[in-house]
Amino acid sequence: MSDLHDLQNRKTGLVQGSRLVDESSLRERLILLFTKWEVLLSLLFVFEIVLFTNLSPYFFDYFNLMNAAFTFSEKAVMALPMIFIIMSGDIDISVASIISLASFAMGNAAAGGADGAVLVLIGLAVGLGAGMFNGFFVTRLGMPAIAVTLATQSLFRGISQAVLEDQAYTKYPESFSFFGQGYIGNTVIPFELLIFAVLALLMGFILHKTTYGRKVYAIGNSKEAARFSGIAVDRIRFINFALNGLFSGIAAVMLTSRIGSTRPNIALGWDMEVITLVVLGGVSISGGKGTLPGVVVAILLLGYLKFGMGLMNYSAKVMVITTGILLLVAVLIPNFLDMVKANRKLKMQQALNP
């Protein structure tokens, strides 16, 4: 952010005649800062921590806070590439079914005696393959992403359902349990949380600091203008779907390892939960707007909301209702703020230029 203000303050080369609002003044900068969705969300998160700390003596405890990460790390990993998908104006509602398929493949291989490393490779490969399958239909055949992933949502899970029926794979080798259950060294930091942290840094770097990320933003704002600017739009979208599949494969490894079994209904309903995280994080469902840090805050906010409510013995239903309200607010507030800002600017303009 600092280089942004640096750039604005230099005022080099710009024709200054039409400057209506002095964006560099402290007041304007504060208004700008506190109308950012990520900032509002962070404040809400801090409020949540303070609230639960006062309500329950078990909440603000290092070991408990770390352990709670087991409950949201897999969805958090899946939310990362979903940011790219939604940012570029697509959608993928098949990610939970990809987990089912990948977990089924791993269970099948484990039953045949495969060891931990092989299982991980199988999980990742199946995830990547499923993502590329989605991407092929969306970009090569030009079908709408919602229709393709609606179909593969049934298809992918259907495969594991057809074979497993009411059975389950429950025999996984000892070497496989670390990915979902292990801690880093002698600490109480879950290995799952480390995976998420590393991937979040990596994806954040790609989204905000590389040409790939810039192209994703451009595509999300206008596919056509991006194409006219020489961007290979369909290639980027294909890679997004492939990444989404790969990360679902990673989540499948984490989840299967953590619970140590594969049933056909594994991760059922996670598609919408993952999309919820991304939208709550401030990524516009129509694409082009939002940031990765915003989504990370949303992940923590919802993750610890669930944990805190669990401590308070609230039922899961209260949690679902709360999420729904938050989501409505997440969609409403940025639109409302944009409207207020535009009106304010118009008023200033008229005051300056009657």
Place this chain on the structure above:
Amino acid sequence: MDPILEVKDITKYFPGIKALDGVHLCIRPGEVHALIGENGAGKSTLVKILTGVYSITSGQVFLDNRPIEFRNAIEAQEAGIAAIHQEASMFPELSVTENIYMGHHLRNSKTGMIDWKSMKSSTRELLKKMDLAIHPDTLVKNLGVAQRHMVEIAKALSLDARVVIMDEPTSALTLREVEDLYKIVRQLKKAGKAIIFISHKFDEIFEICDYFTVLRDGKYIGEGNVADTTVNNIIRMMVGRSLDQLFPKAEAEVGKRVLEVRGLSQIGYFKDISFTLNQGEILGFFGLVGAGRSELMRTIFGIDPHSAGQVLLDGKPIALTSPKKAMQQGIAFVPEDRQMQGIVLGLSIAKNITLPQIDAVSRAGVLNAGRERSLTEEYGTAMEIRAAGWQVDADTLSGGNQQKVVLAKWLATRPRILILDEPTKGIDVATKAAVHKLVSDLAADGIAVIMVSSELPEVLGMSDRIFVMSEGRITAEFARAEADSDEIMKAATGHSIQQRETNEGEMEAGMMEAVMMEEEKG
């Protein structure tokens, strides 16, 4: 006679722009009133206010001497104001009857159900009154552009409109269809309706209009009887200076041939297009909307496919497979639809300028903030973009400044060939002059320019050679000195084909074919 509609001192703000500034307009019954002004003068904004699409910031509108404010389009319709838009806003999959009665279906008074029978019979009557051979059940998608306009007019009549606004109704019509339109306009006039006629074509204004009002840069400039004025007078009011100052094409040395297009075709859009382009030259492409000019340029830039022919750069054929390939060959393309194709509205000025050059401002895929800044400053400054900062989103800029961003982004690629599709559409006069000067300077620096434009004065003023397209073919070519606006218009409307000497055998063949086609039709 008392005015039907009167606009007094209205002002309209948009974020960042003052679109209208103290505008007056007075419309009397039985009058065809020309609303004149360049693109960006505020005509469309005024029309949108009169039809209830936009609200007024200050000022008043009077209908029958009573102040009125439309809160939405339906209120304006009910008050008797109907607009026929440039690009017909219709439902292509619905029938003529359904289109005409969309929003005010007739109902059976007993059952409350839609009364198809009376809707159809009154549509038939309406069409008959207008002398139109269109069946009420025809789907609108099966109608030609001219017929669609007529149906829109029929809709206005079905609403019993007293003020009919026609926004460049002839821009896509052939000469014969224009005559039909005039006939209907005269009918309306006789029936005591008031018509607001927006047009860029002076012959039309002098043919059909009684009175005129001129706008420039959102301001009211003047009004008067058409009979008491001259074309030069109106031009002076429109642009604030005379014509020869507007298009400052400098003499540039025409260098060696850079681009050659041979027999390029795309089924359904254009056929057998051949031309050459030299360094330092500006080629003007004139034609009516839908003549295939934009499609041709899109194909040369690698966006759309082609079915036959080839494009040679420095004598070597190039593959027209993607915009990226075209860029690497030194071709830049400023598309017609600025908001959808030219610029990414949700990104900042800086990000827009560097977008085609994204690989040049990065190392191994990682963006370099310093290089991005210097590229933005170099080209953004050269274009004199007016904004609060380089990080301002493009959607807050005015049309003219957006176009400057688009030009900056393409000039930053250092092109050898610059293709401009309607480069001054919808921008203010000052920016327009700046764009013309820029293009002229670029040509003087040896860049080869193709300029597609529907504004004849612009084409005449800027081009070294002019190609006219009609129905997907090149129907005429003129050198700067021999260009004549009447001949150009005729070639553009497919009315007569200009016969001339040419070196290009293929093109001659293509033209002969066009002549034959024309004869078959006649």
